[in-house]
Amino acid sequence: MKEPWMPDPEISPPQSSPSAPVERILRGPSGLGTTSLYLTRREEPPTPPEPSTAPVEGNAIPGLYHHPVPEPDPVRVEEVSRRIKAWALDEVDLYPQEWEEQFDGFSVGRYMVACHPDAPTVDHLMLAARLMVAENAVDDCYCEDHGGSPIGLGGRLLLAHTAIDPLHTTKEYQQQWAESLHSDAPRRAYRSAMEYFVQSASPSQADRFRHDMARLHMGYLAEAAWAQSGHVPEVWAYLAMRQFNNFRPCPTITDTVGGYELPADLHAQPAMQRVIALGGNATTIVNDLYSYTKELASPGRHLNLPVVIAEREGIGERDAYLKAIEVHNDLMHDFEAEAAALAAACPLPNVQRFLRGVAVWVDGNHYWHQTNTYRYSLPDFW
Numbered sequence: 001m002k003e004p005w006m007p008d009p010e011i012s013p014p015q016s017s018p019s020a021p022v023e024r025i026l027r028g029p030s031g032l033g034t035t036s037l038y039l040t041r042r043e044e045p046p047t048p049p050e051p052s053t054a055p056v057e058g059n060a061i062p063g064l065y066h067h068p069v070p071e072p073d074p075v076r077v078e079e080v081s082r083r084i085k086a087w088a089l090d091e092v093d094l095y096p097q098e099w100e101e102q103f104d105g106f107s108v109g110r111y112m113v114a115c116h117p118d119a120p121t122v123d124h125l126m127l128a129a130r131l132m133v134a135e136n137a138v139d140d141c142y143c144e145d146h147g148g149s150p151i152g153l154g155g156r157l158l159l160a161h162t163a164i165d166p167l168h169t170t171k172e173y174q175q176q177w178a179e180s181l182h183s184d185a186p187r188r189a190y191r192s193a194m195e196y197f198v199q200s201a202s203p204s205q206a207d208r209f210r211h212d213m214a215r216l217h218m219g220y221l222a223e224a225a226w227a228q229s230g231h232v233p234e235v236w237a238y239l240a241m242r243q244f245n246n247f248r249p250c251p252t253i254t255d256t257v258g259g260y261e262l263p264a265d266l267h268a269q270p271a272m273q274r275v276i277a278l279g280g281n282a283t284t285i286v287n288d289l290y291s292y293t294k295e296l297a298s299p300g301r302h303l304n305l306p307v308v309i310a311e312r313e314g315i316g317e318r319d320a321y322l323k324a325i326e327v328h329n330d331l332m333h334d335f336e337a338e339a340a341a342l343a344a345a346c347p348l349p350n351v352q353r354f355l356r357g358v359a360v361w362v363d364g365n366h367y368w369h370q371t372n373t374y375r376y377s378l379p380d381f382w
């Protein structure tokens, strides 16, 4: 069986040759005293689980291009589920009793184990699980289902962002800021999840995450501004907003969760940035498709790709939904072609493993949406 951190031989052949910066990085550091800087794996990844033959719950969207994943290791799922609940209740006082069923129904343990099969330990999986729960707490409590609103969102998001990217100021105000991080559940969750994360991540991995979260918060703000004014953007503009209001901060921690590091210079390469953006966009349109009926049933008009296509291109709901599937499939094909080209152009173990990590996150994310029948159901279009 192919190991999940190896490039997929079935994805398309290379389409480009390495750029000058990639070639420079491949040659490695060359100055005095740089011998110790050569890229190595920190830890061998574990043996991935064998694929299961048991049928999975939930139906995949007909015609949606995706890759089934092995059933996530049930022992790990149970342990992450146990620990994340203890963290939510005992460490950050995340939710009141009446939200417990929704917290359990989110199935974050199954989600994270499916998306990170190469995590060396449950501690590594917990880094991703805490951040995922914290990110959803901010989305629910500040933006959406649990008391969220576009009004005042900018201020709330900025202050919450300081739980990730700390304030540096004078003693008096530093103290007031530090206390503010305990004043609501989203900030408590961000603060604690980030504190754990920075203990395992390198400074540049932590900074990569901060940048991705700033992108996410900018996306939330555009979505909120449009909701407030009742604006339905053109399809390309909706896709631009959704590139920011996006799962991107989750796959881009794949190396920290895997116990190795993709160096900042390689992460910053335009080819790598394109792969990450395409993969993140595919994962997020998967959400638009699986959450379509949930969002139709929610109060007000909730924008997602089928809704925007129907409105802006003047077509029926079913045709718009089918067109959104095509958009997703094109994104997936481009993601895989660009990832294959980069893997061929840059044969460093950390690059190969990172690309594979993003790809398995994309697949695990689809698996979670498909199988989360507590949260999502398909429209009656077939």
Ligand SMILES: CC(C)=CCC/C(C)=C(\C)COP(=O)(O)OP(=O)(O)O
Pocket: 132, 135, 136, 139, 216, 245, 246, 247, 248, 249, 250, 284, 287, 288, 291
């Ligand atoms: C986990 C994370 C970084 C999420 C950020 C953005 C986000 C909440 C999504 C991409 C999910 O979209 P949506 O808000 O539509 O979620 P549901 O459809 O309500 O599950």
Ligand SMILES: [Mg+2]
Pocket: 287, 288, 291, 292, 295, 304
């Ligand atoms: Mg959605």
